[in-house]
Amino acid sequence: MTKKLEKIIYNNYFWVAIFLLPNFLGFLIFILLPVLASFGLSFTKWDLLGEINFVGLANYQNLISDSTFWKVLWNTIYYTLGTVPLGIIISLMLAIILNKKIKGVKIFRAVYFLPVISSTVAVAMVWQWIYNPQFGLLNYILSLFNITGPSWLTSTTWAMPAVIITSIWKGLGFNMLLFLAGLQGIPNTYYEAAEIDGAGSWAKFSKITLPLLSPTMFFVIIMSIINSFQVFDQIYIMTGGGPARSTSVLVHYLYQNAFEYFRMGQASPIAYVLFFLVFIVTLVQLRNSKKWVVY
Known part of the structure; x- marks a missing residue:
């Protein structure tokens, strides 16, 4: 050289x-x-101002015996189970519809993507008005059908479903765009060959679209699960974790321990529980992906 x-x-x-x-x-x-x-x-006791005292595994032990922690953990899982499957199914359906040659399709794509780039705070405040039991839009529509709507955000039964609906609406456009990109990457020759063989719409969707879209589907599932475990903004704005902690999730409880109760040592283990949950779920998905993802 x-x-x-x-x-x-x-x-x-x-x-x-x-x-x-x-x-x-x-x-x-x-x-x-x-x-x-x-x-x-996570191995200390610290209130942000005083001395840092080493307490060993006490914070982790306190977390295990903390009933509130288990409640917010279940709420996080509930939120994930509510947002991920529905969000993926609806966004896939929208992507298939908007992948067709219809008039004004670019406008529809932009409209569905608009909530993604909108501020979460602004979106949460708009949906607070929609869910308002006295003058909200949703209860007004229900009243037209002689249905008395609940107090959505102040009901322990309906508060979490209300937040789930808002989150699905907010993130719909992002997943739709990913699916749309995946659909446009599938060669049209596969569908033409299937039509020659007499395949119907369902056969083309199940035998061509889904298998070839599986890498995109895998990415969307992983990102949706990670984002759902990290939800905070809409919970904090819309319900503040209430009523009676029915909507409080792991990140919200972490925030409260750190910046409301000033228990930094107790907040840190919650962050690592969240990390390991996301890590385990992602690892399981990576291992299972070999069975159904077509590369």
Whole structure:
């Protein structure tokens, strides 16, 4: 290798390192160091102002015996089971419809994607008005059919379903766009060959669309589950975790422990429980993907 070539390679590595440095520093300062610090705090008792006292595994033991923790854990699972399957099914149906050559299809795509880029706070406030039991739009529509609507966000029965509906509506456009991209990547020749063989709509969907869309489906499932476990904004704005903690989830309970009760040591284990839950669910999905994802 000549000295000139060595110099060129060295210069290339140097500039690669220079351009990667800001991203690396951002990861180090804002992600890696806070993760390590929170892990250390999970073994301590600290109220943000006083001394940091080492308590060992006491915080984890307290979490196991904390009935509120188990309630918010179930609420998180309930929210995930409510948003993920319905959100995926509805967004897939919309993507199939909007993949057809219909008049004004680009406008419809933009309209369905609009909630995704809208502020979660603004969306939550609009849906608060929709769910208002006195002058909300939803109860007004129900009254037209002689149905008395419930007090949606103040009912322990209906508060979580109301938040689930809002979340599905908010994220529908993102999943729809991913499915739409996947559908447009499927060659039309497969469908033409299937039509020649006399295949109907369901046969084409089940034998061609779903298998070839499975990588996109896998990605959407993983991202939807991760996002549902991390839900916070709409819970905080719409219900504040109430009534009677019927909508409080893991991230909301973590926030309360850290910044309302000033128990940083007790909040940190909740973050790691959340991490391991997401990690385990993702790992299971990765292992099972070999059985149904077609690459």
